[in-house]
Amino acid sequence: MDGSIDNRSVGVVAPQVARFAEPVRLRCGAVIDEYELVFETYGTLNADRSNAILVCHALNASHHAAGQYADDPHNVGWWDNIIGPGKPVDTNRYFVIGVNNLGGCHGSTGPKSVNPRTGRPWGAQFPVVTVEDWVATQARLADHLGIRRFAAVMGGSLGAMQALAWTVMFPERVRHALVIACAPNLSAQNIAFNEVARQAIITDPDFHGGDYYEHGVTPKRGLRVARMVGHITYLSDDEMANKFGRQLKQGRPTYSFDTDFEIESYLRHQGNKFAEYFDANTYLRITKVLDYFDPALDHGGNLARALAPAQARFLVVSFTTDWRFSPDRSREIVTALLHNRHHVTYAEIDAPHGHDAFLLDDARYHRLVAAYLERVAGGIVA
């Protein structure tokens, strides 16, 4: 297979910027006067603009979903294994859009951007955004690109929450929603992990109440711990056992606080890497986006009623060993959709990798997405 990878890459890509001069009122009540969204596209929009797929990103990813940059060939898109010519999200057929969400730190307007009202970085003043705010601003990007209706909106984890929100906020604009490794809201345990991450960041002396940019520092210690906690929840217990087990780096205990076990090395590495590139204010806000997502809340806790307006057809996918968003949570979504007689395909993939499975190249999972999107393509006039 390795030899064929290049042939199935979208190749060199370049981000684009869309500027929006019309203010957006967020759920929290705050108004952002103007903002930019960074995005990438792969494939070609067809004549009747009916072959667009919006790919929504999860916690730490970005608009860079596929391909690589000319000046940074090692920076491969986060979902490159599923997007490309001949891949499950086939760019020979589809026009695929990746977008960095509002509040992000990869180029879209966010806490580290300059607030035009003050001429200084937003920092702590950047509002707390929500999934619905993201969808609303993504809809403006769709308008900007002349896309009235998406062939599909898709994502995994937090990305899947956006796909779900799209179907009820803009029912007529989504033909299909691919809702992968999702939950209809966070559990108390999920929120607890997010809160630990937030407290690690907020109590880092370099956080400066969120206005660390002006102090020339970043709360790296906090971000590092936050990321380490996150990584524990992305992998299944079994996968961690298989990958790292109790393997000692030096064959025997050091009786010190150096890294003894391989898993410690792995977590420190992930934490350090993340703390170098990710913005703490963005991370804080994204955990809040997750915590707040709860479409049933405005419907007395009735998820079926919340999802009633949807017109899309759904592919819902869960992974057996995902303990962050377990298959039970996906089944809640499926049940609510079926209650409305919406069209749903549900698959529970027997994969060992935990929540991270949605990012990985699992043959059964990829075949499923490929087959589903082939069927979707059948309804497109090319």
Place this chain on the structure above:
Amino acid sequence: MDGSIDNRSVGVVAPQVARFAEPVRLRCGAVIDEYELVFETYGTLNADRSNAILVCHALNASHHAAGQYADDPHNVGWWDNIIGPGKPVDTNRYFVIGVNNLGGCHGSTGPKSVNPRTGRPWGAQFPVVTVEDWVATQARLADHLGIRRFAAVMGGSLGAMQALAWTVMFPERVRHALVIACAPNLSAQNIAFNEVARQAIITDPDFHGGDYYEHGVTPKRGLRVARMVGHITYLSDDEMANKFGRQLKQGRPTYSFDTDFEIESYLRHQGNKFAEYFDANTYLRITKVLDYFDPALDHGGNLARALAPAQARFLVVSFTTDWRFSPDRSREIVTALLHNRHHVTYAEIDAPHGHDAFLLDDARYHRLVAAYLERVAGGIVA
């Protein structure tokens, strides 16, 4: 029941101190020249000294296992619900000993004690201890008290690991071992959580490489995050959902980083409380004690071979919703014991509380311990 609680308390207790002038060589190679262990006892040692039960503490507990202090009546022992006259660990029958382990922060010699060689607090210089070191020093305490053989050694979680180690380090000194909510070693995921806790502490600027005592500060931020992470692993997902769910403190989102959800409040409260009284250096070492515990390691990974020397009879107890040390892990211990034809009673209690269940007053669990210890008492000449 409430009215009868006072009658079943051991009442007012007072800690005692045992001083050991003979050096102890630890597993790591370090030698502690002299040390003190703080302990408490409840009930009366019988004439032939055959009714003693050693209660080993877990992560953050201490020698104060039952009763209350005259000058601090709200400070009730951590296992008071199971130890007392007429309680499952019946002090009318047994002489019960609680001991703060070496390296602790409740009075026994530990990192915040003065190192007699330097005249300054041990701090970073205090060695990394192990379960085996604890058992070796507990054995000296038993000698000090004139107890040749324990009727039982018992504990939950890390306490149970000590009970298990007792049976192989001093087979002839343990008649019964009560091994509750235990594991034969930590999984990669368990180690990962400990490593997050350690990194939170170590990277706190107030940690000063472990020598914070001399700076007049304590790494509270780190301890707080460490404790929050811990608490997530003590409760089951379901129990968290039942206790806290997605309940919003103010009925609606604040769109800020204040506490929105009840679970956030709970974790912050637990973290703050812990950071006020617990010593960070002790916490670091206790997580290492957990990580290193692995009796099978010196036996090519063969747990049965490791447990072969035991002469004790065992009660092994697990709790269905314990995802920190799941019933599977207890069954590994049971299987290894049975392989040696050791006498084992195993019970998997269907309790909703997760790992914390071993500390709680669950009727089936307490009846089981009571029944087992009644049987043990049958073999004692009072």
